[in-house]
Amino acid sequence: MGEAVDFRVLGALDLRHGGMAVELGTPKQRTILALLLLSPGRPVTVTRMVDELWPGEAPHSAVANVITYVSRLRRILAGVGCALTRRDSAYVLETSAETIDFHRFAGLTGRAETALRAGDLTESARLWASALDIWRGKPFEGVATGPELEAASAGWQEWRLTAFESHAQVRLRLHDTGDLIATLLAHTRAEPLRETGWLLLMEALRAGGNSAAALQAYEQARLALAEQLGTDPGQRLRALHQEILTDDGRAPVVPAQLPFDGYGFVGRRGELRQLDTALSRGHSQPTAVLITAIAGMAGVGKTALAVHWAHRVSGEFPDGQLYVNLAGFTTSGCPVQPGDALKGFLDALDVPADRVPSDVDGRAALYRTLLAKRRMLIVLDNAASAEQVRPLLPGTPGCLVVVTSRSQLPGLLAAAGAEPLMLGLLSVSEARQMLAERLGAGRVIAEPQAAGEIIDRCVRLPLALAIVAARAAIRPAASLALLAAQLREAGAGLDPFEAGDAATDVRAVFASSYRTLPPLQARLFRLLGLHSGPDIGVAAAASLAALPLAQTSRLLGELAQAHLVTEPAAGRYGMHDLLRTFAGETAAATDAPSERHDALRRLYDHYLHACESGATAINPLRVAVADHDPLPAVVLFEFTSAADALAWFRDEHAALIACVHRAAAVGLPAHAIRLAGALATYFDRRGHWSDWVSTQQAAIEAARAAGDRIGQAHAHRRLARALTRMSRLAEAHAQALAALELFTHEADCRGQANTQLDLALLLEQQGRFAEALGYAQAALSVFRRGDDDAAKANALNSVGWAYSLVGDHRKALIHCQEALEVLRGLDNRDSEAHTWDSIGYAHHHLGEHDEAVACYLVALELFRELGDRFYEARILVHLGEARHAAGQHGEAALMEALSILDDLGHPTAAEVRGKLEAARGDRSRAIVGLPLLRQRPMA
Incomplete structure (x- = not known):
């Protein structure tokens, strides 16, 4: 077979050939391979594969799809020297069991049991360990499993647990208890209902001379069985418990200061696992003092998590548990001093009052001495700073410290090696x-x-x-x-x-955090409460607060450390909704109305200038809007590339929408109108049509309230364009007519002409081609009289397209080729792309398919450069049709178009699906015509 083949199913499904990973293809191919690996060398029927892939109702094409998946797998497996053969209606994976990790595991466990029966404990332990080392995780992880694979996975996992317990039993008999207790502690946490695990743990603890911990382990087992199954421990556990009691008498009294584990604790599985992992690491690293710092905003449940987990693992700390509320953030504003906290701990450790030193250093030294060689859990709740915590840390290994704080305590993380645990909101x-x-x-x-x-x-x-x-x-x-x-x-x-x-x-809890802030941080926090977006960038925050960028970045970082803001992505800061409400209330009570208005004006000036610059970077030939005069201290962006602008729009997307909707309400209606206008270019380019609609509706209301008829006309026109993209043609038509009426009333000829082009587009899609041609010609006559070459080229292309729709493809070519001549030297790739599409369409319908394909390829490259996914899909459809008409394979282009439209959620995806079926030969289900994809560019 040449180089070694290794199929791995005990974890993520994986194939290795000569030590190198082999790509296995689609998820369904991986499921079929997993099924074949259950039975190497034995037939697996197509019916079994269908039942596994589609446990409910299988599609009509299920068998054909399975055959396709198997064919692809056969090619992959042939490349590593494995045969996948067909026998009647079944398939056989021709490979030996030794190439599959599960079968190797099964063989090793069988040999381990044989060695055990023969009395060779050392060899048995070695074989169990080798078998367990094969496991990498849950069987078939990452594979979409059906009933058969799920059943196999469950059975194998039970087998692994049994193997683990058998290995532990052999190690006990060999007195090999090195890391066995830590391993069994982790096992009982993961499988609290397996009595064998508890039995082994109790035996290991007793063997290690820690009978008190063994008795606590029994109590944990009893509680777990009672709470989850409503049963008592079995006879073997009860007998061992009684045996330990008889041997050792009463367990020693230890400090148990943990507060009540309040009812209603839920969830936090990931955080509990992280704490469990820290505990396990403490077992495996006996030379370190383990510290976990739980940080999060006020009210998020830090104390509840720490106390709940501490109760859950208290049995693993036989020498006791210490707890103190350090009151770092309280309404009184008086944190507990380290010396007072140490005095409380020394009292709990039975130190007589006359032996307690008077100074902090002396108390800390005595505390560390008493904790040496003890295994204790210390919970330091509600810490204000690392300085407050440091004197309370043990000096020698064996203890675990859990700290909670509203601050991230960077000093503790850096100096003491604490592991951070950031606690967020509940799901x-x-x-x-x-x-x-x-x-x-x-x-x-x-x-x-x-x-x-x-x-x-x-x-x-x-x-x-x-x-x-x-x-x-x-x-x-x-x-x-x-x-x-x-x-x-x-x-x-x-x-x-x-x-x-x-x-x-x-409110009081939030106020206790706010009161700890220095003045500059407090002011920035208040002003952030005025921002209606879900998050904010550093430049926008600097504009809001009229501060330098570097200083703003530092202040935001300090607010994040205090958990008064979050940093969901690098350089972007968010705020919990209730904290934002508190910040806004505090701003209203602290800052003058004029200061709050100026702050919002600076923020909106920043966004407006950046939007205008970004829209121009995306479309350099867009009609520029007259400059506005921003207030002093506003950070102004100038984008030099479309890629940078698109990235900025993506980051600020939600914040910009929120600003458009709120601008008029805060006395800035002109900003609402202009922001909506500048956003249209980005929304159109990236396919965010619903957002385009909502922002234009807000702009219409703002313009109407402000009496800005031209602004209202532009907003109606932009709304019509957005509705057209969404195939809501009747609504789009009404909006376009409203825009035309306003432009006519205001004698805005350019606005009228652009709206006429929009109406031409709408009429085309309604099948009213002759009327569409009339509107396009009327617009062209206006632009021929002016000096705007880009607008003239757009109108020429629109007229050419309309001629194609009425069947006069030669006239279409004349107008579109004139449009290309006008565009030469303008560097207007968007208009060029649309014009090449129109020329390709005319050639296609003249039967000149090779010329059509060439034109479509030019248009496709241009739209991809522009990042316009909708029009990329449209060109791919036209390209697929032209290739199909030329006798070539057009399915690949149609499939790519369908993928894009599905991703965009566009309604024309169904029509493209029909075209794809027609191209594949299933013409009975074909959808003829695709008017919504045959749209024209709009100025």
């Missing part, structure tokens, strides 16, 4: 589970919509959810819908989250 499902825990599942299930609205209003912040749930709990007869309505009526303020207790009142 929607976790928030729903939290409500169910506190109010009863029946109440939440009965009103799912109301529960969802409550979660949305609380923005998934645990503290806010707890306050609202408590309010609902004391009124069990009130519906959740009533509570949701009360939250809705209260608006965006924080009043619904008052709890009558400063420690659990959302």
